Amino acid sequence: RVLFIEIKGKTSRDPMEKLETLRLNIWNANIWLPGNVTWEDMKSKPGRPMPEFQDLLYAFPFSISFLLFRIIFDMLIMEPLARAEVQSVSTVGPCQQSKVGMGKEYMALSSDLFTHLLVPQGNGSLNAGRKWIEREKGSLRSVKEQLEIRKIRETGYRSVAHSIVFLFGVWTMADKPWLRNTDLCFWNPPHPVPWDIWWYYMLELGFHITQTLMLPFDVKNSDFLAQLTHHVVTIGLMMGSWTAGTIRIGSIVLLVHDCADVILQCGKLLKFFKGPDPDATVFKVFLAFTATWILTRVIYFPLYVNIPATKAILHFDYFYFASVSLVVLLWSLFLLHLYWTYLLLRVIYGMVFRKKKLHDNRSEDEDSDEDDEIGKNKSK
Known part of the structure; x- marks a missing residue:
């Protein structure tokens, strides 16, 4: 295979020619697509819509919509509720x-x-x-109260946003045969993109772009860098799988990740708004979250997503640069899952053997973070 393109017969060092050469090299089909697929095959035709790179631009209106929704939701609902609580x-x-x-x-x-x-x-x-x-x-x-209000507002928005994205994903993926048989994700690519998968991808990509942009402004946990890495890897997976036409495995990854996130955010929100017997309620939600997390991210994700994807690219026709990069990102995501599983097991260990109360293990450094913020506010 020829991976790089040269403009023959040209000896001048025209910057425009260099840029054109660079563009052709970056978008070489041998980098992004299987051996028997060209960019012409990736163009949408009547009755056969395909995932085209320029479609990813639609994610930015979705991202702006999530940002506006967060601002309005904060002002009208979460701010009054948080202050009252x-x-x-x-x-x-x-x-x-x-x-x-x-x-x-x-x-x-x-x-x-x-x-x-x-x-x-x-x-x-x-x-x-x-x-x-x-x-x-x-x-x-x-x-301290202002910090608490910020946490409640952020958790409330995440609970609603994650729920919206997850429910749309369940509705979208319910009838997809590759959800039950992941071998179909790698059979006879590239695959056309159904209209509901198109909306699902754009919704998820817009949501994760907003989450990444807002992360530096949210209350920071001790795993800030892990969260940032997770968002960047997830966005890279979505954009890469869309461009390379591997949307089937990409849609499964999105659904698997949303399962536990919804339970986690709702459980944290319940911890803030204390109803009758709050400890028992939060503990039950924590058990549901733990079971969902282990089943989806520690068992299902590597066994039914990562390993089949890794085996698929070992086939000669599938072994191209984009697929290798996507598999590296998938395993990077799994390593992050193992890191958070370690934090989760620490919480369980503290509850069982040290009789500690249930708390977010990532917030152990919160006191020092809050001290810094208090000092900044008092010095103003």
Whole structure:
């Protein structure tokens, strides 16, 4: 195979010629497509719509729509609900306030030791020192409550957005034969793209673009880099599988990933809005999430997606650069799954053997993160 194209008979170093050569090399069919497929085969024809690269531009209107939906949903629904929930909890005693993130700093400020240490800052008056402490507690409480409100707003949006995408995916994939027989994903490519798969891809791609762009502005967890890597790999898989025409296996990957995400976000939202017997309810959701996560991402994903895809590219006709890259991305995704499974097992271990309460293991560094944010706010 010829993987690179040269413009013969040209000796000038015209930049436009170089760009044209680069474009032809990048879009060489031998890089992206199986040996018996050309770009002409990938063009849509009447009654046979194909996944064309320029279609990916439609993902950006979807991304903007998700962003606008998040802004409106935050303003009209989640912001009032979050403030009402946080304020209702803040009216109870200090011991219960610590449950919504008041933290060790609040308890320390209210101790007798700090009262005596801070007397000089109150001009020698014990009452003035206590007033200073009350002001500090109020400032600390305000920052902590704002952080809690942000978390509730973000979790509420993710719960709704993940649910919308997942339900659309279930409706789209319910009648697809390759969902039950993954061998069909690699049989006689390239495959035409049904209209519902087209919408599913654009919806998912737009959603993940929005998630990636908003990630630096959301409340950060200790696995920020893992989340960013996951979003980038997922977007790369969607764009690569669409361009290479491997949309069947790509659609399965999307559906498998959404299963556990919906349960996770809904469980976190229930943890914020405490109803009757909240611990028992959240624990049941956690069990459902754990079972779904292990079944879909630790068992099904490698056995029915990664391994068949890896075997498929070993066939000579399938061994092209894009397919190898897609398989590398698939296994990278699985490594991220194993990392998060490790964090999940740590939570289970703490609950079973150390009698710890259920919490997001990725937020163990949250106290220090919040301290930094409190310091920034107080220095302004």
